[in-house]
Amino acid sequence: MRYPDEGGLTGVQRAQRERVRFQAAEMFAAGLKPPQVARALRVSRKSAYAWHAGWREAGMDALRSKGPSGVASRMQPSWRAWLAGALDEGPAAHGWVEDQRWTLARISVLVARRFHVxxxxxxxxxxxxxxxxxxxxxxxxxxxxxxxxxARWREETWARVERR
Known part of the structure; x- marks a missing residue:
């Protein structure tokens, strides 16, 4: 199994990977060797050997997902709800009256004003x-x-030019 080019996994993807590791643990318990498990689950031999070593030392707990990698986002769920509502209100409701487009710069200012982050x-x-x-x-x-x-140009002029 390959990791996506963009890096991190979603919760669903992490759960899927964990299920594969648990399948491997069941196969190890049934007496299969890491190369056989790797072939059956279509993973690398290196992963199968690593899972086998972890399973031997700490059992199933060693194969559990450790959760998302990296530092947790400072953007709290309640902030996200507020931001979604603020974006729906439009830029004019927050002081940008020259045009009605949200840009990352404007959204960044909006978040900084509200949450000081x-x-x-x-x-x-x-x-x-x-x-x-x-x-x-x-x-x-x-x-x-x-x-x-x-529309008239497309039907008349363009039709003549396209035929040539």
Whole structure:
């Protein structure tokens, strides 16, 4: 089993990996050797040998997930709920009236004003993705754009040019 390119695992992925390790422990208890377990579970031999050594020393507890790696985020669940509501209100409700777009810089200022904590832009972007928000680039169109003329051009002019 390979780790994703981006690094960390979700809770579901960690649970799946733990189930695989527990399967390996059952196979070790049944008398199978690490190379046989590796083949059966489609994992590396190195992992199977490491699991076997841990299982021999400490049993199933050695194969339990140790939880997410890294430092826990300072962004608390209650803060996330507040931030989601604030983003739904729009930038104008928080003092940005020149345009109605949320940027990472603006969201960072919003969070800093409310919670007195600064997050880097990449970290804030990750938090927003975890919350279900996605990057959206606004479509820039001329104010003078006439949709009827555009449709007519596509049907008539573009159709002639495309035939050539």
């Amino acid at each position: 600064r997050f880097s832009r990449p970290q804030l972007s990750r938090i927003l993705r975890e919350m279900g928000f996605s990057v959206q680039v606004p479509v820039h169109r001329a104010a003078e754009r006439d949709e009827k003329q555009v």
